[in-house]
Each structure stands twice: as structure tokens, then as C-alpha cells.
Amino acid sequence: MKAKKFSNVMVPDIPPMDDRLDAEIPSAERVDTMASYDAANRAEISLRAAKEIRGRAKDDVLEGRRLVEVSPYQLHDPVGTDRIDFAAQDGKSAAEADIEQLMKSIERDGQQNPIIIRPKDPRWTPRSDDPANVEGVEFELLAGRRRTLAIQKLNAGRSPSEQLTVRARISHVTPDTPEGERRLHALHNRYLENAARKDLSAFQSAISGGELIWAYVEMGHSAEETESLLNISHSTRQMWQKAYRQQEAIREFFGSREPSFDELKKFCNGSLGQRGEPFPAPPEKVKGIRGSYTIKPARGPGQVAMSLRLTLNEVEDAELIQKLKEVIDQEKAAG
Structure with a gap:
């Protein structure tokens, strides 16, 4: 069978083979495969x-x-403040006076402690x-409401380039955290900040702790668990819950002043505030008198005169000082 010829097939030009034994064969460029491997690893x-x-x-x-x-304007407050405002002597609320002092401190020394956000x-x-x-x-504001408010007030009237920012620490919760646990997380952060403050009154502590305790109760925690989590006694837990x-x-009963720990305890136990009578304000601090006095409260048979050298500096119990003064004055008048 004869082969067919195809005249229309294009055949490329192929250079002739150099079949000489001494023909020079081009060498491939050497590659350091280990070096390349190391570089790739690096x-x-x-x-x-x-x-x-x-x-x-x-x-x-x-x-x-x-x-x-x-920026303060990036912040939202999910639980609000637990601060109860009482009037100060100059007619300005205690909270307002506190914020003004904080503004001066931040303006002078900067923000010393970060707020807590999430x-x-x-x-x-x-x-x-x-x-x-x-x-x-x-972000949601968890702790640092006074610092945030102070910086907001300092920013009032400032140009955008002069606005102060708030230094903050993030306290994160996982996306699958239930809403009740998120609220508990916010209240617990607020409580921890309050617990670290040295100037927090008994009433403020009770309100902050009481709200957190009720949140724990709503989440199904027992009284014992709550006391352990907050490191408080059984009686303190009960008082805080009642105070909250x-x-x-309590505010209506004590008027413009905050109750002491003992007063708050008595109110929560029912021994104060039952008849609606106003509770007297505590006596002002007075200076005691130093000296030697002879006190004779009675002159019946067998009674012995008593010599007392008394030193009372500025103390809380002004009522005791007043009674001693009255006894001394009576003895002077009788003598």
C-alpha cells in the first residue's frame, strides 16, 4: 500500500543534529536543592x-x-450606675462635687486607671x-462611669482634634453567653470596682452588692454559692438584699444623709423606721476636755467618790462627751 502525500502540511525547520563525538553539550545550571528547601521552610x-x-x-x-x-461616645451603659446621690453641705450634690474633683485630677495628672468595657x-x-x-x-461600659462622665465634661466645648479619649480595658464574654449571664458579668464588674474603693459608704456597698445578689438568685445560684462568690457572710448577704x-x-427615712452601717442594719432588721418618726442626725464632732475631775453621781451609803483623768480628742461619740460635761457641771455647781 502506497503512502499518501500531503502537500499542504507545514513542517518546521529543524536544525541538523551534530552527531560528532566531541560536540559541546550545554550544561544545566546547578541548583542547591537543600538551600532552596531551607529557604522555603524559613x-x-x-x-x-x-x-x-x-x-x-x-x-x-x-x-x-x-x-x-x-471615645466616650462609643460607650453604652447596660446596667447604669448604682450610686445614690445625697446632698452635700454647699447645696451641690455629692456626686457633682465628686465629678468636679475627678475632672481636676484628670486635667492635671491624666486618667490614672482604665475603665472596663466589652x-x-x-x-x-x-x-x-x-x-x-x-x-x-x-462598647458597653462595665466599670468607670465617673471617669467617663468626667472626660465627657472635659470634652465639652473642645474642638475635635482636642477631644480626650478614655483608656479602657476590654473584658470579653463569648458570643454564646446567655443574656442573663451577660448582665451578671456587667454587674459583677461594677461590684468589683466598688469593692476596691476606700470611700464607699455602707449604703452604697449594700446597694451595689444587693443588686448583684439578686442577679445571682435569678440565675439560680443558691445563697451559699452567692456568699462564697462574693466572699461575704450570711448576715451581710441578707442585709444587702433587704437594703436593695x-x-x-431608706432614703426617705434618713433624708439627705447616708446611714451608717449600724443604722442600716437596724433599719433592715425592722428596729428603725417602723413608726415613721424621723431619725435624729448624729451629733457633730466636738473636742473633749483634758483634765482631772471628781464625779459623784450619788451620795448614798457605801458610795465612793471617783477621780477620773479624762482625755478625749476629736471622736465620733459626742453624746458621751456631752453627758460627761453635764455630770461635771452638776458636781461643780453642787460643790
């Missing part, structure tokens, strides 16, 4: 390390190890390229 390790570093930086922000700067959206995560940049992110429930009655 690149992969660097990429993985960079990813881990970015991940740790995000965790540091989300878990509060690194502070962030926020993302309003529990699914929020920090940016990978700049984790501490939280501009435009909405009766706070309006």
Missing part, C-alpha cells in the same frame, strides 16, 4: 510566626492585657493589622 515558618504574633496581639486586646483608647457585639474581634485600633466600634429592695424607703 518563609513558611516566618509566615506562621507572623500569623501567631498577630493572633496573640488580638487576644491581648480582647482579653484585656493591652489597653485601648475609646464589645456590644459579642462576635467582634480586633483588626489583624492594628488590633488596638477600635475606632467606630461600639428597700432603698427608696
